[in-house]
Amino acid sequence: MIEISRLSKRYGGKVAVDDVTFTVRPGRVTGFLGPNGAGKSTTLRVLLGLDHPSGGAALIDGRRYRELRHPLRTVGALLDGAGPVPERRAVDHLTWIAQSNRIPRRRVREVLDLVGLGDAAGRRVKKYSLGMGRRLGIAAALLGDPEILVLDEPVNGLDPDGIRWVRAYLREYAASGRTVLLSSHLMAEVAGTADDAVVIARGRIVARGPLDDITAGHGSLEAAFFALTGGDAGRGGW
Numbered sequence: 001m002i003e004i005s006r007l008s009k010r011y012g013g014k015v016a017v018d019d020v021t022f023t024v025r026p027g028r029v030t031g032f033l034g035p036n037g038a039g040k041s042t043t044l045r046v047l048l049g050l051d052h053p054s055g056g057a058a059l060i061d062g063r064r065y066r067e068l069r070h071p072l073r074t075v076g077a078l079l080d081g082a083g084p085v086p087e088r089r090a091v092d093h094l095t096w097i098a099q100s101n102r103i104p105r106r107r108v109r110e111v112l113d114l115v116g117l118g119d120a121a122g123r124r125v126k127k128y129s130l131g132m133g134r135r136l137g138i139a140a141a142l143l144g145d146p147e148i149l150v151l152d153e154p155v156n157g158l159d160p161d162g163i164r165w166v167r168a169y170l171r172e173y174a175a176s177g178r179t180v181l182l183s184s185h186l187m188a189e190v191a192g193t194a195d196d197a198v199v200i201a202r203g204r205i206v207a208r209g210p211l212d213d214i215t216a217g218h219g220s221l222e223a224a225f226f227a228l229t230g231g232d233a234g235r236g237g238w
Ligand SMILES: Nc1ncnc2c1ncn2[C@@H]1O[C@H](COP(=O)(O)OP(=O)(O)OP(=O)(O)O)[C@@H](O)[C@H]1O
Pocket: 011, 014, 015, 016, 034, 035, 036, 037, 038, 039, 040, 041, 042, 043, 185, 235, 236
């Protein structure tokens, strides 16, 4: 369970996240949706202990990330910017993460096979395509076999096969009673994968709840979003 309560984050005088509250429940895929610059990554960075909140709290199973005893076994994350050393082989990158988190080495092979990189395990990461890099990031998130997955824009750079695989995998993950938070600026992506949605614009939550409730009366998630925000998608585009 993820609980974000009254979370705020300012960078200097700029408010990136403003009094944000929502819950992500087990057994469901929750889409975290908003235009570029809405505050999604900032919220996730605070949740994963990479940034301090200016106010409020972001808790994982009732604790701050830094208080978790086995962080990677509790929550697996894919965030932009935290890539592997390009010279490293994929298998070595994952082995290093596994060893530093007391995760059995055999799990490295398992996750590489799981994401379809079994045959490319020995290749240097700099030779990977964008899509392969995404798959490797997802493999790293899965290493600790966590109860909770937090993925920021996981399908960026993936080909249609990869997108289909991520969708099916996340659905299966949630169906087994685990928790999935999927951040995206792509409405169709969230509409096709999530059970619940949290919609953020300009740092504030504009809607949250079951996807069907949010879209009810609007025809589509896209129509709902523009109705909720008065047609203003925020600072960036979708
Ligand atoms: N380190 C920082 N210093 C200053 N401003 C920041 C910093 N990080 C984020 N911001 C600002 O906070 C706001 C929210 O950014 P954030 O990256 O959380 O949005 P986002 O919803 O994840 O967008 P995207 O889909 O483009 O990643 C933006 O206006 C951004 O410019």
